[in-house]
Amino acid sequence: MRVAFVSMHTHHTRDTPAIRRRTRLIRLLNQTEHAVVVLCSRWWDGDHPTFEHEGITYRAVDGECSPNHFIAKLPLALRRADPDVVHIPNTPARHARAANPVCRMLRIPMVVDWWAVGDDDAAGDCRRVASNADRIVAPSQTVETVVREYGGSEASISVIPEGIDFSLIESAPVNTEFDLVYSRHLDEHANVETFLLALAELRDREWSAAIIGNGAAAADIERTARDLRIRDRVSFLGELDDEQRVAVLKGAHVFAQTAEREPFATNLLWGLACGCVGIAEYQTDSAAHELIEQKSRLPDTRGELVSTPQEFADEIVAAGSLEHRTIDPAYERYDDSKILDRYLTCYRQAIDNYGLF
Structure with missing residues (x-):
């Protein structure tokens, strides 16, 4: 399985609980037989489009951490990555909303990892993300309730908590x-x-x-x-x-x-x-x-x-x-290995269900 993680920011440019959660998952998944690529804004020196760090492959969608440029260049980046499944955070909601039609066109299931609504996220964008994602991962029942309030269906949501070593x-x-x-x-x-x-x-x-x-x-x-x-x-x-x-x-x-x-x-x-x-x-x-x-x-x-x-x-x-x-x-x-298994199950469900339509 090839998983593309889409996020303008990584832990190299911003430190938030959601980014730390995603970083742990990327590292765990990268230690398996599955392939991982991170589509992000360029945070490394130089203008080369791909950079490998600690065994993880990063591909630059843009080089400016510009939300508008990132959205504009995301379709080509997804096409080049050719993943089996796309993993994207719910915020910025504009990014997840923009990725959805691209994934539809490329016939790639999109899994949204929903942590919290961002300060700049419009309610309409959040509703579109919640209702259009193929699968949504929530860390708790509390967050699951929020997703459902934005229109996410119960059947599309997997509650996957944080893991520990x-x-x-x-x-x-x-x-x-x-x-x-x-x-x-x-x-x-x-x-x-x-x-x-x-x-x-x-x-x-x-x-x-x-x-x-x-x-x-x-x-x-x-x-x-x-x-x-x-x-x-x-x-x-x-x-x-x-x-x-x-x-x-x-x-x-x-x-x-x-x-x-x-x-x-x-x-x-x-x-x-x-x-x-x-x-x-x-x-x-x-x-x-x-x-x-x-x-x-x-x-x-x-x-x-x-x-x-x-x-x-x-x-x-x-x-x-x-x-x-x-x-x-x-x-x-709650060990990391068991949490990783739950993510893999979610990815497989998204891929299997996508083939039905």
């Missing part, structure tokens, strides 16, 4: 320095304040907390911890490599999930797989509840959904009665 969790050391952990990119949606307010309620108890991640909101979050008089007990670790982060998670007892926007709560998944008790604040635009609420969580998952800092503090205290774990074998079902 379970072998890393098995092999990583244990860092027992911290009792409670928050881990995420610290942007305007991080909402670490809820976690800090809960910790402030427990300032008379013994605990140590770590915040993993960096971002534009980091300074404000640290200032809040100082204002609440708990800064000396909260360590800001910044960005950690995967093994360091997993070591902290394996040593912690509670993972705090409070972010306001999470199409899939990837960091919470890592925390649960590392044996943490997950405590999540309910947020309308977050899918975190899908991992820990009673109706959808894995059997024996330890976690609770809360609505206020006081409830959060109460659950931290309650978690103290539970045994400490460094791994939860049940989460091996």
Whole structure:
């Protein structure tokens, strides 16, 4: 199978959760017998149209990261790539909308990987993408609902969550320095304040907390911890490599999930797989509840959904009665290899179904 990933930006030019998700998939797929080509704007030096990096082939659709030029040149790029299936993000919606008639003309099924609607995406474009894609991949039921609201049919949507490297969790050391952990990119949606307010309620108890991640909101979050008089007990670790982060998670007892926007709560998944008790604040635009609420969580998952800092503090205290774990074998079902199999199944369905019409 030959899969063409279409995206103006790659992880070389922009860092977003959706791009990180797609990059992991490209790397995993590239390690199989299947062929991968990435159609993107040129991010490498020189004007040569094709560039191979870390075993992955990149082909320049345009050299300017210009949305209009990218759309105009995409038909020829798709024709030259000659893939069996096209994998494209839902945003920018104009790109996915423009790719659809080209794929129809070339008789190539188009799989849309839907993470979140972009700020510049028009509702009409989103509706056309949702209704015209051959298959749509959503990371959670929360996102699936959004896709259906835009007109996507239930039969066309595959819910494929984020994956984890379970072998890393098995092999990583244990860092027992911290009792409670928050881990995420610290942007305007991080909402670490809820976690800090809960910790402030427990300032008379013994605990140590770590915040993993960096971002534009980091300074404000640290200032809040100082204002609440708990800064000396909260360590800001910044960005950690995967093994360091997993070591902290394996040593912690509670993972705090409070972010306001999470199409899939990837960091919470890592925390649960590392044996943490997950405590999540309910947020309308977050899918975190899908991992820990009673109706959808894995059997024996330890976690609770809360609505206020006081409830959060109460659950931290309650978690103290539970045994400490460094791994939860049940989460091996989220291993990258199993997630890759689900993508391959989705691609095959798109190809098989396309041949019926």
